[in-house]
Amino acid sequence: MTAGVYVGLTAPALDGYLGILAGRAPLTAVVTTGQITLRPLDGPAEELFVSRGFLQVHDRTVTILAEECKPIGQLDAERAWDLLQQAYKLPRETSEQIVYRDEMIHAERIRFRLAQKGRKGAMNMEQALRRGL
Numbered sequence: 001m002t003a004g005v006y007v008g009l010t011a012p013a014l015d016g017y018l019g020i021l022a023g024r025a026p027l028t029a030v031v032t033t034g035q036i037t038l039r040p041l042d043g044p045a046e047e048l049f050v051s052r053g054f055l056q057v058h059d060r061t062v063t064i065l066a067e068e069c070k071p072i073g074q075l076d077a078e079r080a081w082d083l084l085q086q087a088y089k090l091p092r093e094t095s096e097q098i099v100y101r102d103e104m105i106h107a108e109r110i111r112f113r114l115a116q117k118g119r120k121g122a123m124n125m126e127q128a129l130r131r132g133l
Contacts, residue, residue, distance in 0.1 A: 008039040009062060011055055020057060027057040031066055033107035035114055047072045049114050051107065075115035084108040 008021045012034030020027070031053045038046040053066025087104040091097045 004038075004040060006038050006040050006062075010035075010037045011064070012036075012050065013055070018055070020062060023060075024057050027055075029055045031055050031064060033110050035072065036064070036069070047118075049075055049111065049118075051111070072114050072118035075111065075118050077112065077115040077118075080108065080112040080115040084112050 006022075008019065010017050010019050011029075012018075012032045013029045014032060017034070018029055031050055033051045034049075036048040036050050038048070040046070049068070049070055049072050050064065050066050051068040053064060053069075056063045056065075084105070087101065087108045090101040090104060092101050
């Protein structure tokens with residue numbers, strides 16, 4: 001999706017954010033929902049939303065294979081709010097369902113927070129509460 005020359009990036013991994021600088025040794029990691037920050041050689045950093053996947057560093061190339069990855073400015077806050085509400089309505093009858101529901105709520109909270117940061121279709125808290133948290 002985003003191709004170019006970068007001097008570093010940060011990505012959300014299972015144990016926290018992973019920082020990668022130019023010349024990094026080969027690596028494969030699990031990516032979780034969150035923000036990827038790409039740092040180009042010159043110019044402002046690029047911020048992306050990512051939702052679950054894998055990251056690989058090999059031969060001076062970083063490849064990310066994820067369910068979803070897009071610039072934060074393209075996230076729609078209203079859609080993110082709807083997805084968060086859907087996550088709250090997931091079943092919670094078994095321990096597996098509870099774990100899945102909690103993971104989805106956590107991921108959709110991150111999406112909503114980043115959508116607010118991107119300000120595309122942003123809602124203020126009053127509007128969000130009127131929609132029914």
